[in-house]
Amino acid sequence: MLWGATGVAALGLLVALEIAARRYGQPGPVADQLKGAIFAPKPGPLYGGLALMSVVLTWPQRIIAVGAAIGMDGVLLLVRWAAGVKVADGHFFGNGALLVMLGYAVIAVTRRTGRERVLLLKGVGLGLLLVAGRKSGDAWLLITSKTRPEVLDQYVATADHALGNPSWLAGRMLQATGPIGINILDVVYAKLAVAAIVVALYQLRHVAVERRFPRHHLVRTFLVIGLLGPGIYMIFPVVGPVFAYGPGASGTGGPEWAAADLWPHTPLPITMPQLMSYDGITPRNCMPSLHTAWAVAIFIHTRKGPPILRFAGAFWLIATLAATLGFGYHYGVDLIAGVVFALTVEAALRSLDRGWDRRGIQLVVYGTAVFAALLVSYRYLPMEMAGHQEVSGSLLILAMTSVIYGYVRTTRLWEPKAVAVRQPEPQPEPV
Numbered sequence: 001m002l003w004g005a006t007g008v009a010a011l012g013l014l015v016a017l018e019i020a021a022r023r024y025g026q027p028g029p030v031a032d033q034l035k036g037a038i039f040a041p042k043p044g045p046l047y048g049g050l051a052l053m054s055v056v057l058t059w060p061q062r063i064i065a066v067g068a069a070i071g072m073d074g075v076l077l078l079v080r081w082a083a084g085v086k087v088a089d090g091h092f093f094g095n096g097a098l099l100v101m102l103g104y105a106v107i108a109v110t111r112r113t114g115r116e117r118v119l120l121l122k123g124v125g126l127g128l129l130l131v132a133g134r135k136s137g138d139a140w141l142l143i144t145s146k147t148r149p150e151v152l153d154q155y156v157a158t159a160d161h162a163l164g165n166p167s168w169l170a171g172r173m174l175q176a177t178g179p180i181g182i183n184i185l186d187v188v189y190a191k192l193a194v195a196a197i198v199v200a201l202y203q204l205r206h207v208a209v210e211r212r213f214p215r216h217h218l219v220r221t222f223l224v225i226g227l228l229g230p231g232i233y234m235i236f237p238v239v240g241p242v243f244a245y246g247p248g249a250s251g252t253g254g255p256e257w258a259a260a261d262l263w264p265h266t267p268l269p270i271t272m273p274q275l276m277s278y279d280g281i282t283p284r285n286c287m288p289s290l291h292t293a294w295a296v297a298i299f300i301h302t303r304k305g306p307p308i309l310r311f312a313g314a315f316w317l318i319a320t321l322a323a324t325l326g327f328g329y330h331y332g333v334d335l336i337a338g339v340v341f342a343l344t345v346e347a348a349l350r351s352l353d354r355g356w357d358r359r360g361i362q363l364v365v366y367g368t369a370v371f372a373a374l375l376v377s378y379r380y381l382p383m384e385m386a387g388h389q390e391v392s393g394s395l396l397i398l399a400m401t402s403v404i405y406g407y408v409r410t411t412r413l414w415e416p417k418a419v420a421v422r423q424p425e426p427q428p429e430p431v
Helices: 002-023 029-035 046-056 059-083 095-111 114-147 153-163 166-190 192-203 218-235 290-301 307-326 332-354 358-380 382-387 389-414
Strands: none
Touching (some): 029 114, 046 059, 046 192, 059 095, 153 389, 166 307, 192 218, 192 290, 218 290, 290 332, 382 389
């Protein structure tokens, strides 16, 4: 019933996003997905979705599925080349992966029964949800840029004084590292979904043998964060420091709508913030930082893995935080909101799986209240935060730390405790 309800809700959201995108003259996620079955697909996690679907298959079936996907992509590539069809860079492969997933959906309905049908449909649904999540995200970003002509960057930038304007500092530090540091962080930032897929494949590695999915895994958290986050973008539209205060305001090129040419070398002056008009193209996708939220989710879900996976999860979190600030995509307060948001979503999903109890309800309510308080303070108390940096900055860090502490303390109580095996007492030997 839960999977069915999730499928219906996802379909309803896709249809709503399709209608909304069509109003602005752009294809929505449904049309984009159907188009990707034949025409050159946009870069996206199509083969990542196939990899997730394959967790329900045996190794011979996986080899056949991947081989079929690559073969179909090769044939379509040759057909386009023969027909003289030009495609954009990076749009060469992916049709085969999507067609294989759709093919397995048909196999599940027509050739499987009972639990095997349900398991295969779950695998197909998991793969298609990952792809649909990317398409839905693109539609959401378009909607934010078209429906929110004014942004709150001046409010957030003023509130960010409480943390010492970390994006300005990180931007200068990143530029000082030269091309090596920039290229490394660029790969980390761009390949966050790939890291999530690797972690998810490790968590789901036993599905084909046990013939069931674990109660909770990273993909669920990833998708829920991506589902809820854009709704907050609509409530709190922000474009980010590199767009709001980056190069270009003085006529040197770059964002033409920037309020000033300050980032990252000139400290931001403390002035009374106001709503700022911005273009109809740039997504309002800063508050909260979903890249931070996703990196936190990866970090959490790697804690029980082998040492190399734990190290990779920690590295990806640290590098993602550095990239979001260093490239000027986010303010420091965005990251704090992203951490609280991720922990609250993770706590809610874990509580849903194990059954709601008092500790779980308290944690989710507290995380939600802290997150709401952060947004309210950024919007209505930025001048007070900038004027009392030591106090307000400490309170922000304390609020985030309290949610982290509450999550760690609560989840540790949820962990099953090892029961010591009682050793049998020595018995006297019969005489």
